[in-house]
Amino acid sequence: MVADDASSDLEITFLVAILLGALEGFTEFLPVSSTGHLILAVDLLRLDLPPGRVFEVAIQSGAILAVLVLFFSRLRLVVSSTGRDPASWAFLRNILLTSIPAGVIGVALHETILSVLFDPRVVAVALVAGGVAMLVAERYQTKVRFREVEEISPGAALAIGGAQCLALIPGLSRSAATIIGGLLVGVERRTAAEFSFFAALPVLFGATAIQIGKNADELAFQDALELGLGTFTAFVFATVAIKFMLTVVARVGFVPFAFYRIFLGACLLLFVL
Numbered sequence: 358m359v360a361d362d363a364s365s366d367l368e369i370t371f372l373v374a375i376l377l378g379a380l381e382g383f384t385e386f387l388p389v390s391s392t393g394h395l396i397l398a399v400d401l402l403r404l405d406l407p408p409g410r411v412f413e414v415a416i417q418s419g420a421i422l423a424v425l426v427l428f429f430s431r432l433r434l435v436v437s438s439t440g441r442d443p444a445s446w447a448f449l450r451n452i453l454l455t456s457i458p459a460g461v462i463g464v465a466l467h468e469t470i471l472s473v474l475f476d477p478r479v480v481a482v483a484l485v486a487g488g489v490a491m492l493v494a495e496r497y498q499t500k501v502r503f504r505e506v507e508e509i510s511p512g513a514a515l516a517i518g519g520a521q522c523l524a525l526i527p528g529l530s531r532s533a534a535t536i537i538g539g540l541l542v543g544v545e546r547r548t549a550a551e552f553s554f555f556a557a558l559p560v561l562f563g564a565t566a567i568q569i570g571k572n573a574d575e576l577a578f579q580d581a582l583e584l585g586l587g588t589f590t591a592f593v594f595a596t597v598a599i600k601f602m603l604t605v606v607a608r609v610g611f612v613p614f615a616f617y618r619i620f621l622g623a624c625l626l627l628f629v630l
Contacts, residue, residue: 392528516541
């Protein structure tokens with residue numbers, strides 16, 4: 358009887374890991390805040406996960422893999438020709454410049470962010486604020502100056518990086534912050550979406566490495582299995598989400614995502630307050 362109960366608990370644990378991986382993967386590259394959705398799911402449902410928020414952060418590696426697979430040819434060309442092709446160098450330069458502000462602040466305030474800001478009330482307010490900001494950015498978008506990632510100027514890339522710092526607040530969304538920053542400096546909509554995918558790579562990789570490194574000693578074998586299941590599921594759903602987002606953006610822009618954020622944030626505020 359005890360063995361049956363243990364087996365049942367294990368199955369439930371792995372099912373939770375798969376479901377949260379799907380949630381993370383599908384929302385990571387949509388401008389709706391994957392971290393916010395995970396915090397809501399974990400805290401409101403009182404789920405028992407590996408310590409130190411390592412699960413919620415580490416399964417983002419599945420989303421990283423999705424970008425690497427879907428854009429493999431483009432990224433390989435950039436890496437292989439950076440030394441001799443100005444366009445490839447500009448692409449890599451822009452990704453690095455955009456990553457610097459959030460990387461510096463994220464490392465400096467990492468523990469504070471985890472202990473203070475990972476709260477459903479913070480997420481709710483950030484969801485609404487981010488949705489309103491997205492509507493404003495769509496309404497008052499600067500005249501398009503950059504139609505390719507390689508065309509973005511160093512100053513514009515750094516400005517987008519500054520906007521991305523706001524995404525350190527759970528619920529604002531790294532993708533949304535990058536896109537809003539892009540729209541305001543004159544990046545074309547689809548290019549802003551693509552740039553948000555590429556700009557995510559250093560940030561997500563760094564956050565995952567830091568979180569796993571700090572909690573590696575506390576992770577049990579079962580925790581590793583949970584992370585593996587969640588990461589694989591996140592990869593599958595992130596692949597679907599990237600294609601979905603590019604289709605929606607090309608047809609109607611970012612307004613549907615903004616209204617979804619405002620609706621979800623308002624409902625959550627009513628619930629938690």
